[in-house]
Amino acid sequence: MTKVMKINSAVIESIIEHANREMPYEACGYLAEQNGTISRHYELTNTDKAEDHFSMDPREQFAAIKDMRSSGLKLAAVYHSHPDTPARPSDEDIRLAYDPDISYLIVSLAGPETTIKSFKIRKGNVTPEDITLVK
Numbered sequence: 001m002t003k004v005m006k007i008n009s010a011v012i013e014s015i016i017e018h019a020n021r022e023m024p025y026e027a028c029g030y031l032a033e034q035n036g037t038i039s040r041h042y043e044l045t046n047t048d049k050a051e052d053h054f055s056m057d058p059r060e061q062f063a064a065i066k067d068m069r070s071s072g073l074k075l076a077a078v079y080h081s082h083p084d085t086p087a088r089p090s091d092e093d094i095r096l097a098y099d100p101d102i103s104y105l106i107v108s109l110a111g112p113e114t115t116i117k118s119f120k121i122r123k124g125n126v127t128p129e130d131i132t133l134v135k
Contacts, residue, residue, distance in 0.1 A: 015029065026054040027046065045060055076102060080093075088106065089121060105118045117131075
């Protein structure tokens with residue numbers, strides 16, 4: 001059974017904008033949900049400033065989680081961009097996917113059109129996840 005990620009369309013627009021703004025480096029951040037729908041994103045700093053991987057600023061991570069908890073939100077996904085490669089997890093993305101309960105959303109800017117895909121990654125196994133946009 002394929003999982004479905006429900007996400008607010010304004011959040012998708014914001015993370016695409018974030019990905020474009022961070023070019024040529026990977027953008028990264030968190031997606032938070034309430035009642036099963038992702039309704040907020042948290043832009044985090046890619047401390048590596050790299051085109052092919054990212055590391056999140058730990059202070060920003062803790063601040064985002066604290067804000068989620070105080071706002072009644074739950075961490076639903078990590079997102080990042082691939083400036084020059086397709087929207088699929090790299091070997092490094094799979095290796096570093098430590099939390100089996102969240103999704104991993106990738107924004108690819110490699111083609112003529114932006115591509116967004118989501119995945120569940122558990123013990124190295126990658127399962128695509130459908131995305132449904134909501135208002």
